[in-house]
Amino acid sequence: MSVSYNPKQIAQWLDSYTVAKARPYASAVSELRWIGEDTLAGLVQGTRKHPYDVRAYFHDIDEDMWMEGECTCPVSYDCKHVAALLIAGLAHQTKPPASGVRAELVTWLEGFRARRTAADPATKKKPAKVTHALAYVIRQSTRGAEVRIYKARVGADGIIRSLDDPWQNVEKALIEPPKFVSKEDLPILRGLWLGRSHASYSGSFGLQGTTGAAIIETLIATGRAFTSFAPPGSRAPGTDCVVHRGVERGAQISWQEQPDSRVRPVLQADPLPRCC
Numbered sequence: 001m002s003v004s005y006n007p008k009q010i011a012q013w014l015d016s017y018t019v020a021k022a023r024p025y026a027s028a029v030s031e032l033r034w035i036g037e038d039t040l041a042g043l044v045q046g047t048r049k050h051p052y053d054v055r056a057y058f059h060d061i062d063e064d065m066w067m068e069g070e071c072t073c074p075v076s077y078d079c080k081h082v083a084a085l086l087i088a089g090l091a092h093q094t095k096p097p098a099s100g101v102r103a104e105l106v107t108w109l110e111g112f113r114a115r116r117t118a119a120d121p122a123t124k125k126k127p128a129k130v131t132h133a134l135a136y137v138i139r140q141s142t143r144g145a146e147v148r149i150y151k152a153r154v155g156a157d158g159i160i161r162s163l164d165d166p167w168q169n170v171e172k173a174l175i176e177p178p179k180f181v182s183k184e185d186l187p188i189l190r191g192l193w194l195g196r197s198h199a200s201y202s203g204s205f206g207l208q209g210t211t212g213a214a215i216i217e218t219l220i221a222t223g224r225a226f227t228s229f230a231p232p233g234s235r236a237p238g239t240d241c242v243v244h245r246g247v248e249r250g251a252q253i254s255w256q257e258q259p260d261s262r263v264r265p266v267l268q269a270d271p272l273p274r275c276c
Helices: 007-013 015-028 080-089 102-120 170-175 185-194 198-202 211-223
Strands: 029-036 039-043 052-059 068-072 132-141 144-152 159-166 202-208 253-257 263-269
Touching: 007 015, 007 068, 015 029, 015 080, 029 080, 039 080, 039 132, 068 080, 068 185, 080 170, 132 159, 132 202, 132 211, 185 211, 185 253
Parallel strands: none
Antiparallel strands: 029 039, 039 052, 052 068, 132 144, 144 159, 144 202, 253 263
């Protein structure tokens, strides 16, 4: 089974500049295939010796469909290779069987049905009650900063009440996200999965370099990133465990000499500003 989409949607999902750069690469797509019902995959030959492994994940297919692209090139997501895959996929979509009905009439009937459905309160779906969400616990290990993912219970007020067991079904969720994995979780999971290393075998994902810094920024924005966890109302140490973005401060790197004559870099941040 394949997902039906059109050139206009490709332009909406990816900017026009990326789509324009992708057109020459559409003929370089090979092994184009559908994985399950909502993932388009293929290889795209770029400027390097080996082709890039590219995938396009489609979400909310029956509603307001949107797409996320993944690529093994340095850009890693929503790049020209993803656009080339989508363009090549247009030629492989199943065409509806020919009938005696004019296309204009079919379009009008579909629009009429959509308007009737939207106007009928009985057909509107009630938003599902959120009972679980992902929580991210950031910790320091001998390998550096790491994050461990948990499936967490959410109260009626939207606040995380408790953490269940560690959650590790990242790869499966990227293909078919469960209900407790939100749209804002998917870029985080994809970044962690693409950058996984030996640390992931212990259930944690490393947060190194500029990619790790970008993921931390995204984690903080969810409001579900912790340095430790304690239930709301707890008086135990570490209650204020939600990670918030701090005040921006200047900093400089200095070199500190070690007893064995080696030197190491030390980051010295400016003091926090005093409150008024």
